[in-house]
Amino acid sequence: MPPRITPDSNILISALVFGGNPLRLLEMAIHGEVAMFVSDAILQETLRVLRDRFGFSDERLADAEAYINGCAERVKPSETLDVVKEDPDGNRVLECAQAAGCEAIITGDLDLVRLGRYGAIRMMTVREFLDRGSERAAEARSCSDPRDDRFSGSRSKWGADLILVRA
Numbered sequence: 001m002p003p004r005i006t007p008d009s010n011i012l013i014s015a016l017v018f019g020g021n022p023l024r025l026l027e028m029a030i031h032g033e034v035a036m037f038v039s040d041a042i043l044q045e046t047l048r049v050l051r052d053r054f055g056f057s058d059e060r061l062a063d064a065e066a067y068i069n070g071c072a073e074r075v076k077p078s079e080t081l082d083v084v085k086e087d088p089d090g091n092r093v094l095e096c097a098q099a100a101g102c103e104a105i106i107t108g109d110l111d112l113v114r115l116g117r118y119g120a121i122r123m124m125t126v127r128e129f130l131d132r133g134s135e136r137a138a139e140a141r142s143c144s145d146p147r148d149d150r151f152s153g154s155r156s157k158w159g160a161d162l163i164l165v166r167a
Contacts, residue, residue: 004035006097007072008107009046009089011126012038016046016064017054021126025106029071036072037100041092043068075100083118087111097121104129 007015007025015022029036043065050056050064077095084090090112097105097118104122105112112123 002033002035003104004037004100004102005104005106005129006037006042006093006100006102008093008105008109008112009042009049010108011106012042012046012068013049013054014108016050016067021130024130025126026067026071037075037096037102038068038072039075039077039092039096039099041089042096043074045089045092073100084111084115090115094118094121 005025007022011022011025014020015026025034026036028034046068047056047061047065051061056064075096077092077099079095079098081091081094081098082088083094087109090109093105093107093109093112096102098121102121104124105118106124106126106129107113108125113125115123117123
């Protein structure tokens, strides 16, 4: 069973804008190496920042949303948390991870990193997660194969493969 993770919006934004290790994490989700979960709150914050800070057009936002939906399962948290006093958005990430039964939140947010752990959920940077095992890190460093017959691919505006699950 693959590890269950929730990325925060910073990880999703970094993946879509800059690539690198955050994009490798999303590719791992596409290939079933991790089970990734997001909530409406995480998705909406991600899209808002892509629009407001990075100038994504409506078309690029639609591509970004489709890509995230191809990587992650949507969760509807039933509990409202107030654990991270300094950053209410961090609470939305905790709510999602808790509702999905995740073992880790992948984040670069200092408030969440300082928290370290919430119940059974560990806060980890992308690098920490990728380095957890040499086999997992080696798999994460490999490029995604657009010929994988579970997915169909097209190029997104930011240069990453846009992968949509076939129905």
